[in-house]
Amino acid sequence: MNRDPGLRQRLQEMVPFDWSLLRHIGSEPVPYHLKKWWFCLGGTVLYLFIIQVVTGIALTFYYVPSPDEAYASVAAITREVRFGWFIRSLHKWSAQFMIVAVILHMLRVYFTGAYRRPRQLNWCIGFLLLGTTMTFGFTGYSLVYEQLSFWGATVATNLAEAVPLVGPLLAYFLRGGAEVGENTLTRFYILHIGVLPTVAALLVGLHILLVRLHGVTELHFEGETVREDERHFAFWPEHGTTELMIGVLLMYLLTLTALIFPAGLGAPADPTVTPLHIKPEWYFYFNFRLLKLTSLRLSVVLTLAAGAVAFLWPFIEEWLSRRLKFPDALSVLLGTLAFLSFLVLTVWEAFAG
C-alpha cells in the first residue's frame, strides 16, 4: 500500500499542536488514594453532568416551552415517544444522583482539608457549581409544568422576592412579570438549556484546570504503610479505568432506578387551584423547613448568610486561624454541625408531611 508519507505532516501543518502534550497531560501522576471511590466523586459529578447534557439535548427534540403545550409534550415524551420514558427518567435520576454526588464531593473536600491554601479559589468555584446545579434542578423541575412544579416556581420566586435589596427586581426578572405566567416558562427554559449549561461548562473547565495546575491534594494518613514507588500512579490509563468503572456502575444504578421508579407525571399546572400539599424537590427541603420554623425574610437571610460563609470559608478560616489560633478540630466540628443541620432540616421536612 502506498500511503502518502506527507499525510501526517500535512495534518500537523493544518493543526499545529504538539500531540505529545496530550500524553504528558494524561500521564499526570496522581496520589494512590485516588483508588478509593470517595476520592473520585468529582469525576462522578462530571460523568453525571455529561449524561445530563446528552439526555437533556435529546429531550429538547420533543419538549415545547409554552404553557399550553409544555405538559402535553412531557406527557408525549413519557408515554408515546420510543424510549422517551427512559431518556426522561435517566435525566431525572441522574439529576438527583448529581446533587448527592456534589454534596458528597464537597464533604470529602471539606473534611480532608483540600480547600485550604493554595486551593481556596477552587472551593469558591466549586460552591458556585453547587449553586448552578441547584438552579438547574429548580428550573428543570419547573419545566414539567405539573401542579407541583408550577406552585414550586410560584413559591420559589416569592422567596426570591424576600432577598434583601435586589429581591423584588430578581423575582420580577425571573418571572418576567408580576406573577408566574407565560414569560416564566420561556425564561426558565432558556436558563435551563442555554445559560446554565454555558455557565456550568465554563466553571467546570476552570475547576478542572485549577485541579490540574495544583495537582490533586496529597494526603498522609496516620499509620499508613505505602512504599515510595507506590505512592503515585498514572492518570491514564489507571485512573481513567477507575473512572470508567464508576461510570459503568452509575449507568447500572441509573438504569435500575429508571426501570423501577420511572419519572412520573402529576396533574397539569392549574394557576387557579393550589394543591393541598406542596413540596419542593428534596434538596430544597432544608430551606422549606427553615421557612416554616422562622419567618419568610429571616429564612431567606439565614440561607443567604450560611451560603456566603460557606462560599468564603477557606478565606474566613484562614483569617480566623491567624487571629484566634483557630484549631483544625474546630473546623471539623463546624463542618459537621453545618452538614448535620442541613441533614436534620431535610429529614425533618421529609417526614413532617
Added chain:
Amino acid sequence: MMNESITHTVTRRDLLASVAMAAGLIISYGVLGIQGLMFLLPERLRPRTRRLFAGQLDGYRAGGVQVFFDLSGNEILIRRAPAGLTAFDSTCPHLGCRVHWEEDQQRFFCPCHRGVFNPDGVGISGPPAAAGQSLAAVPVEVDEKSGVVYIEVKDIRKRRA
C-alpha cells in the same frame, strides 16, 4: 503478535480482561446509543385513521357523487357506481388542486391544468394521465344491515395523554 514483542508484561489474562472490558463497554454504551437514536427518530407509525359517518346508502343516487369532508377539511368524493361505493380524496395528484365531479361527462376534472380522471379515479387526460397518476382512493364501507356508509380518514386528533 506485535504487541508481545513490545510489552512483555501483558499476560494472556490481562489481555482477555481488557478485551472483555472494552467489548462490554462498547456493547452496553452501544445499546444505549441505539436507544437514543430510536428516541430521536420519530416512530413511523401507520397513520392513525378514523371511521367517519358518511350518510345512508339510500341517500346516494346511482352514478352521482356526494361530497364529504375529512377531519382536516379535505373533500372526499363518494360515488355510487354500479358495483358499489367508491371514494376519492379530491386532491389532484398533479399539483394539489381540487378536482370535481362532472356529472354530464362522467369524469373527475381538475381545473388547474385540465387533468381528467375516469369514474374509477384513473387519470385519462392532461398531466395526471401523462404521469400515470390516479386519485387517492379512500376506504369506504357500507354496513349491510343498517345501510350506513362509513369512510376511513386520517385522524388528526392531537396525541394528548
